Amino acid sequence: MGGYKEYKIGVIMFLAVFGMAVFMTIGIGGVYLGSVPATQLALEKQVHYGSSAWSIRDPLMKGWNQPKIQKADGTMVSDPVGVGKKIFIREGCWHCHTLLPEQTSDWEYFGAPPLAGDFVGESPTVIGSDRKAPDLMHVGSRMPSMAWHLQHHKDPRSVQAKSIMQSFDFLETSELKALATYMVSLK
Amino acid sequence: MSTATAAYDGIRPGTAAKHAFFSAVVWLCIGASFGFFTSLRIAWPDLLNGKEVMGPLASAFAFGRVRPMHITLVIFGWISMAFVAAMYYMTPALCNCRLWSEKLGLWNIWLWNVGLVVAAISLLVGANSGREYQELIWPVDIYVLVFILGFAAVNTFNTVLQRRTQGMYITIWFFLGALVMIWMTYFIGAIPDLxxxxxxxxxYMVWWHAHNVLGLWITPVSAAIAYYVIPKVTGNVLYSHKVGHLHFWTIVAFYSTPGAHHLMGAPLPEWMKSFASVSGVMILIPALAFITNMVLTVQGKWQMFSDNVSIQFALTGTLMAVPLNFQGAFQQTRAINWYIHGTHWIVAHAHFALLGFSTFIEIGATYYAIAKLFQRKIYSQSLATTHYWLTTVGFIGFWTTLTLAGLIQASGKVYNTTFIDVVYATHPYMVGRSLFGLTIVLGQWIFLYNLYKTATAGEPVTEKNPPATVYYT
Structure with a gap:
C-alpha cells in the first residue's frame, strides 16, 4: 500500500480538468485581454503614473520612483499625479472609492464607464469592488477645485457634514497636494 | 502511546496539529477584533481617528490600512491555518500512519506565524500591492508560496504517500486537490506582483485569484473537514462516497472558472462574463451534493445537534451552505449582479461564506481535535454553548443589517439618489453591524479561553472516564 500508483487515472484527470480550467480562463482570457490596443487616455496615464506598484526602490510607497517632470525653474521633481496615485494605493482609498463606473445606470450618475483599452499599461488598476463612497473615475470633472480636495482630505466633515470618510490630517503637506493633484487629474 | 512516539523525530505525534490549532484560534481572535475596529470607523468616522487622538499611530490605524489586515489575518491566519491544522490532524488519522514530519510541521506553523506578523506590519506601514485580496507585497508572496503553502503541501502529500490504508477517503482527495489548487491560485494572483x-x-488575474481562494481552497477544504467531523463524531458511516466524489470533481471542473463574475461591470469581453456566470451557477451541483450527503449522514443522530458542540458548529456551517450557495449562484448572474454589485450586500455575502459556512465548520473541528489531541474533555460546555450562540446570533444579525444596508445602497444607485443621502441612510445599519460584530468577537475570545483551559485544566480522559463521554454532558 501507499504510493499514488492506484490513482494514476485520478491524478491525470485532476491535472487535466484543473489545467483546462486555467487554460480557458487565464490562458485564452489573458491573450484576449493582453491584445487590447491602448487608448489615448491609457497612454497619458502611462506617462504620469509610471509603475504605481510596490517596489523595492520605494518600500514605504512615498513615490520615490515615480516619473520625473521639469518644473518652471528647471528642477526635476516627481510627477505629483503619479505620487498621488501611489498614495491613493498606500492609504487604501480604493477600499471604499471605486474607479469604475459600471456598465449600468452608473452612466447617469458617475459618468461613462471606461473602455477596455483605457487600462493598458496601468498596474495596479485599483478599480475596487466595494463602493462605500462615490466613484472617482471622473471626479476631476465633477470637482475640479484643488482647494476643495485639500480641505476634504484634511477634514472631510468640514465640507460634507454627513461624510463618513476618515480624516487624512496625518499626511504630509506635499502628500496632500499630490493626492489632490491626482484627484483633479481624473477627468 | 508514549513509548511508540518517543523514537519518532523526538516529537510527539500531534504536536504540529496542536500548535496549528492554537495559533489559528489566536489569529481568529486578533483578525476578528480588527474587523470590529474597522467597522467602528464606518459607523463613527471620528472615533480613534486623526492626528490629535492617535498621534504617530494615526497612519497605521487608518481604515484603508487596517481593512486589508483584517482580511489577511482571517483568511491566511485563521481559516487557512485551521485548514492546515486539520490536515495535520486528520491526514494521519485517515491514513493510519504518523504525520510525515512533525518537525517540518512545527517549522511550517511557526514560520507561518512569523510571516503573518511581517505581513501585518507591512500592511500597517502602507506597503500594499494595491490588489484586492492579494494586498501583500511580492517578497511576502514568495514567502507564503514557499514556507506556508509549500511546506504544508510537502508534509501532507508525503503523509498520504506512506499511508497504511487501502483507498483514500474523500477528505484526503479534497486536501490534496486543494493544496495543489491553492498553490497555483496564489501563484497566479502573485503574477502581477512578480x-x-x-x-x-x-x-482579471487579481479577481481570478480572489475568487479561487474561496472557490478552490476555502469552499472545498471546509467541506472536507465536515466530511471528517460529522461521520466521525456521530458514529455514522458517510451516506455516499460516490456523491462525495461528484462533489469533488464538479467543484474542480465548475468552480475554477467563474473568476470574471467579480468584474461584471468592467469592460471585459462578453464571452468571459457569460462563461463565468454560467459556470458560477453550477456551484449548486457540488454544494447540493455536499449538503445532501452530510444531512443524510446525520440520520438518526439529530439529537447531537443540540448536545454536542462539534456537531452543533459543523452542522450549522453545513446548513448555512444552503442559503449561501443559492445566494452566491444567483447574485453573480447579470440579472441580479447589476443591482447589488459594490454594495454592503456583497460584504454580507462574503461573511456568509467565510464566517457562517467555513468558520463554523472549522470551529466544530477545532473543538473535536483539541479534545482528542490533549485527551481531555472540553473545559466548559456552557462556555462552548455561549460561544455558539454569540457567534450564531452575532452572525445572523451582522448578515441581516449589512444585507438591508446593501439593498438601500442598491436602490439609491438605481434611482440616482444623491450619494451622501444613501451614506446617511445606511448609518443605523452600520451601527447595528458594529454591535453584532462585537458579539461575534466576544464569542471568539471565549472560544480561545475555553480551549486554553481545556489544554491546561480539562478533565483528563482515562479508562474510567472514557472518551465516549467526551462529547456528551
Missing part, C-alpha cells in the same frame, strides 16, 4: 502584467489583464 511580472509586468498590466491593465485589465492584471485586474
Amino acid at each position: 511580472f509586468p502584467v498590466t491593465g485589465l489583464n492584471e485586474a
Whole structure:
C-alpha cells in the first residue's frame, strides 16, 4: 500500500480538468485581454503614473520612483499625479472609492464607464469592488477645485457634514497636494 | 502511546496539529477584533481617528490600512491555518500512519506565524500591492508560496504517500486537490506582483485569484473537514462516497472558472462574463451534493445537534451552505449582479461564506481535535454553548443589517439618489453591524479561553472516564 500508483487515472484527470480550467480562463482570457490596443487616455496615464506598484526602490510607497517632470525653474521633481496615485494605493482609498463606473445606470450618475483599452499599461488598476463612497473615475470633472480636495482630505466633515470618510490630517503637506493633484487629474 | 512516539523525530505525534490549532484560534481572535475596529470607523468616522487622538499611530490605524489586515489575518491566519491544522490532524488519522514530519510541521506553523506578523506590519506601514485580496507585497508572496503553502503541501502529500490504508477517503482527495489548487491560485494572483502584467489583464488575474481562494481552497477544504467531523463524531458511516466524489470533481471542473463574475461591470469581453456566470451557477451541483450527503449522514443522530458542540458548529456551517450557495449562484448572474454589485450586500455575502459556512465548520473541528489531541474533555460546555450562540446570533444579525444596508445602497444607485443621502441612510445599519460584530468577537475570545483551559485544566480522559463521554454532558 501507499504510493499514488492506484490513482494514476485520478491524478491525470485532476491535472487535466484543473489545467483546462486555467487554460480557458487565464490562458485564452489573458491573450484576449493582453491584445487590447491602448487608448489615448491609457497612454497619458502611462506617462504620469509610471509603475504605481510596490517596489523595492520605494518600500514605504512615498513615490520615490515615480516619473520625473521639469518644473518652471528647471528642477526635476516627481510627477505629483503619479505620487498621488501611489498614495491613493498606500492609504487604501480604493477600499471604499471605486474607479469604475459600471456598465449600468452608473452612466447617469458617475459618468461613462471606461473602455477596455483605457487600462493598458496601468498596474495596479485599483478599480475596487466595494463602493462605500462615490466613484472617482471622473471626479476631476465633477470637482475640479484643488482647494476643495485639500480641505476634504484634511477634514472631510468640514465640507460634507454627513461624510463618513476618515480624516487624512496625518499626511504630509506635499502628500496632500499630490493626492489632490491626482484627484483633479481624473477627468 | 508514549513509548511508540518517543523514537519518532523526538516529537510527539500531534504536536504540529496542536500548535496549528492554537495559533489559528489566536489569529481568529486578533483578525476578528480588527474587523470590529474597522467597522467602528464606518459607523463613527471620528472615533480613534486623526492626528490629535492617535498621534504617530494615526497612519497605521487608518481604515484603508487596517481593512486589508483584517482580511489577511482571517483568511491566511485563521481559516487557512485551521485548514492546515486539520490536515495535520486528520491526514494521519485517515491514513493510519504518523504525520510525515512533525518537525517540518512545527517549522511550517511557526514560520507561518512569523510571516503573518511581517505581513501585518507591512500592511500597517502602507506597503500594499494595491490588489484586492492579494494586498501583500511580492517578497511576502514568495514567502507564503514557499514556507506556508509549500511546506504544508510537502508534509501532507508525503503523509498520504506512506499511508497504511487501502483507498483514500474523500477528505484526503479534497486536501490534496486543494493544496495543489491553492498553490497555483496564489501563484497566479502573485503574477502581477512578480511580472509586468498590466491593465485589465492584471485586474482579471487579481479577481481570478480572489475568487479561487474561496472557490478552490476555502469552499472545498471546509467541506472536507465536515466530511471528517460529522461521520466521525456521530458514529455514522458517510451516506455516499460516490456523491462525495461528484462533489469533488464538479467543484474542480465548475468552480475554477467563474473568476470574471467579480468584474461584471468592467469592460471585459462578453464571452468571459457569460462563461463565468454560467459556470458560477453550477456551484449548486457540488454544494447540493455536499449538503445532501452530510444531512443524510446525520440520520438518526439529530439529537447531537443540540448536545454536542462539534456537531452543533459543523452542522450549522453545513446548513448555512444552503442559503449561501443559492445566494452566491444567483447574485453573480447579470440579472441580479447589476443591482447589488459594490454594495454592503456583497460584504454580507462574503461573511456568509467565510464566517457562517467555513468558520463554523472549522470551529466544530477545532473543538473535536483539541479534545482528542490533549485527551481531555472540553473545559466548559456552557462556555462552548455561549460561544455558539454569540457567534450564531452575532452572525445572523451582522448578515441581516449589512444585507438591508446593501439593498438601500442598491436602490439609491438605481434611482440616482444623491450619494451622501444613501451614506446617511445606511448609518443605523452600520451601527447595528458594529454591535453584532462585537458579539461575534466576544464569542471568539471565549472560544480561545475555553480551549486554553481545556489544554491546561480539562478533565483528563482515562479508562474510567472514557472518551465516549467526551462529547456528551
